Amino acid sequence: MTVGRALFQLLVFPGLLYAVPVAWLMLWMERKLTARLQGRIGPPFYQPFFDFVKLLAKRPLPRPPLQALAMSALPVLAVAGTLGALALLPVFPHSGGFTGDLVLLVALLEIPPLCAVLAGFVSRSIYGELGATREAVLSIAYSLPFLAALVALAAAANSLSLSVISQQAMWQVRLPALLALALCLPVKLRVNPFSVANAEQEIYAGATTEFEGPRLALWELAHGLEWVALTGLWAVLAFPAANAAWPLRAVVFVAISLALVLVLAAVAAATARLKLAQAARVYWLWGSALGVLAMVVAVVWP
Amino acid sequence: MRLIDSLVRTSRRRSPWLFHLNAGSCNGCDIELVACLTPRYDVEQLGIRLEGSPRHADIIVVSGPVTRTTRAALETVYAQVPDPKVVVALGSCPASCNVFAGSPTVEGPLDRILPVDVYVPGCPPRPDAIIAGIAEAIALLAEGGHA
Numbered sequence: 001m002t003v004g005r006a007l008f009q010l011l012v013f014p015g016l017l018y019a020v021p022v023a024w025l026m027l028w029m030e031r032k033l034t035a036r037l038q039g040r041i042g043p044p045f046y047q048p049f050f051d052f053v054k055l056l057a058k059r060p061l062p063r064p065p066l067q068a069l070a071m072s073a074l075p076v077l078a079v080a081g082t083l084g085a086l087a088l089l090p091v092f093p094h095s096g097g098f099t100g101d102l103v104l105l106v107a108l109l110e111i112p113p114l115c116a117v118l119a120g121f122v123s124r125s126i127y128g129e130l131g132a133t134r135e136a137v138l139s140i141a142y143s144l145p146f147l148a149a150l151v152a153l154a155a156a157a158n159s160l161s162l163s164v165i166s167q168q169a170m171w172q173v174r175l176p177a178l179l180a181l182a183l184c185l186p187v188k189l190r191v192n193p194f195s196v197a198n199a200e201q202e203i204y205a206g207a208t209t210e211f212e213g214p215r216l217a218l219w220e221l222a223h224g225l226e227w228v229a230l231t232g233l234w235a236v237l238a239f240p241a242a243n244a245a246w247p248l249r250a251v252v253f254v255a256i257s258l259a260l261v262l263v264l265a266a267v268a269a270a271t272a273r274l275k276l277a278q279a280a281r282v283y284w285l286w287g288s289a290l291g292v293l294a295m296v297v298a299v300v301w302p
Numbered sequence: 303m304r305l306i307d308s309l310v311r312t313s314r315r316r317s318p319w320l321f322h323l324n325a326g327s328c329n330g331c332d333i334e335l336v337a338c339l340t341p342r343y344d345v346e347q348l349g350i351r352l353e354g355s356p357r358h359a360d361i362i363v364v365s366g367p368v369t370r371t372t373r374a375a376l377e378t379v380y381a382q383v384p385d386p387k388v389v390v391a392l393g394s395c396p397a398s399c400n401v402f403a404g405s406p407t408v409e410g411p412l413d414r415i416l417p418v419d420v421y422v423p424g425c426p427p428r429p430d431a432i433i434a435g436i437a438e439a440i441a442l443l444a445e446g447g448h449a
Contacts, residue, residue, distance in 0.1 A: 031346070039341040046316070047349055053313035054360070059385045061357075127355075204354035212357040212384045 010087040013250070014232060019086050022254075023224025024048040026231070026261045030191070033265040052220060058213030070122045071211060074115040075218035081111030082225040089232050090163035091253050092246050097163045102154055105162060106147065109229065112222055113139045113188070116197075119219075120207030131206025134276055135197040138187055141283035146184045148291025149177035153237065156298040166236050173298045178238055180290035185230055186264055187279065189223075193271035194279045202273075231257040231264075314360070314386070315444040317349040318436070321359035321383065325376050326408070327366030330426040331393035335363060337429045345433060356382040361439050367395040367402040368410035380416055386447030388439045391418045392432065394425045419447075 009015055027048040035042025063071065085108035088101050113135055120132025156173035157165040169177075187194035190206075198206030208219045235256035244252070274282070324332055338345045339352060353359050356379045368376060380389070389412075394400040396412035412418050419442050422435035 035344070035346060040344040041347040042344075043346050043349055044316075050313040050316040050349065053309060054317045057310040057313070058360075061382070061384050201354060205358065209355045210357055216358060 006087070010083065014089050014091055014228070014253075015083055015087045019083065019225055019228045020221070022257075023221065023228050024052070026227040026258070027220075027224045029258070029261050030227075030265040030268070033262060034269045037266065037269040048220070048224065052217050055217035055220065056214050060213045060215065067122060067124070071119065071215055074119045074122070075211070075215055075222055078112040078115040078222035079218055079225060081108045081115070082222055082229050084108045085229045086225065086232065088162060089229070089236050090166055091232075091236060092249060097161055100160045101162050102150060102160045102165065105233070106150060109188075109233075110139075110143075112226055115222075116207045119211070123207070123210035125210040127203045127205070127209040128207050130203045131197055131199070131209065134199075135207060137276060137280060138194070138197055138283075141280040142184045142187045142287065145180045145283055145287030145291040146188075148288065149180040149184075149294055152291065152294035152298040153177050155295070156301075162236070167240050169237075169240075170298075170301065172301055173294050174237065176290050176294040176297065178234065180287055180294060181234055181237070182260075183283070183287050183290065185234065185260070186267065187283070188230055189227060189264065191264060192268040193274045194282075195268075195273050196276050196279055199273065227261065228257065231260040234260055311444045315440055317351075318360045318440045318443055319351045319353045319358055320361045320363050320436070321353055321356045321379070322363045322365070323372075323376060323379055325364050325366035325372040325396065325410075325412070326369035326402075327393065327395060331365035331395070334426045334429055335365070335392060335432055338432055343429050343433065345436070348433075348437075350436065357384065359383050359387070360443055361388050361390055361436065362416075363390045363392050363436075364396050364412055364416070365392040366410075367399040367405075367408045368412055368415060370407050370409055373409050373415060376415060386443060388419045388443045388447050389416050390420045390422060390435055390439050392422050392435075393427055394423055397421050397423060400425060 011017060028043065028045050031047065032042040085105055088097070088105045088108070090097050117132045117136045120128040120135065152173050153165050153169045154160055156170050157168040159165060159168070186192070190198045198208070203209070208216060211219055232253065235253050238256055239252050322332065322335055337343060356362070362380060362383055364376065366372070391397050391412050395402065396410060396418070399408055399410045402408045409415070420435050420439045422432055424431055
């Protein structure tokens, strides 16, 4: 991967220039579809953009220096980690990449939940701490199926490179792995029925309860970027056609991502929130079953 | 600079987030405020959101005559909302203490404790009146609130 190529992927596509507007678009799609399914009109499409600008323009409250530093650094780290993960997605088959970028991707995708847990505790609010604890418990629960699915794909393709995996993994492995990854998306994005970590109206906003103004704006941005990165990862793994021309690949990548947002938002609007133990159980039981199935097929299939 | 100023003003107008505080209200005004979120009125199409945390809010909506036990909470919450902010007095109680006027447990009306920007009279006010009041508060917020 050359420096120019890496910069292009980080700053243009699928990085900053593509991801930030699409993050706002996805946040809007989620709110709008929920509103339409509830018989409301819902927010106009520029809503997340104006929310972001308004929050940036609010004056931060005075805090003790170390807490202020931690509360500013954590959302920045979450945004940076997610952008890095986005840059690694092999949307184009021969866009480079390197052996082991799967490991880096997994590490970068784990940064936002980790930052959210730390943010909940550093804000020293009882609601933030509750949200952080729930986030931590859930992240242990969903990590098992999430990692098992990715390991199964890597074993099936006999490679740790994302672009090789997205091209060469067998469909017998890919299908259960994609199902396991899809099951992990709602909990990673904290939407119903697995929204217990930020449980709106119950523990206010979970880990971000105490965050205000620009710091909250960065959390909202990180959340939007997580939508782009996770649906993008799923889209890359679900569409392996290597010989398709690059404009077609880009269009299919965006289309699968947006369709996935619609499905997740519809499921979220149609379901109620599960309790922490119930949500964790779904991942330990059904998520792990799918992940283990993918792994067994990957190892046993000739 | 002028472009940024106008962008900030527009975004404040398009995305006002409310924090609702019950300072001893009978729950009548609170029900009418929540009715604004239902499909019939749907204030989310104006970008209005009811937030759980005062740290996220732009507009503080207070209902009730401010009883002795809620006064400290009211002052804390007001300090927790980052500037610029606007205070809306919802219903007759925060404006005049209504039927609770003269009670030894009531410390209102609200303007003795916080600077009130918009009054929405009524016992309780209709959702239409509440939305009109919030629209007035939004105009103040876009100009930088009272801070």
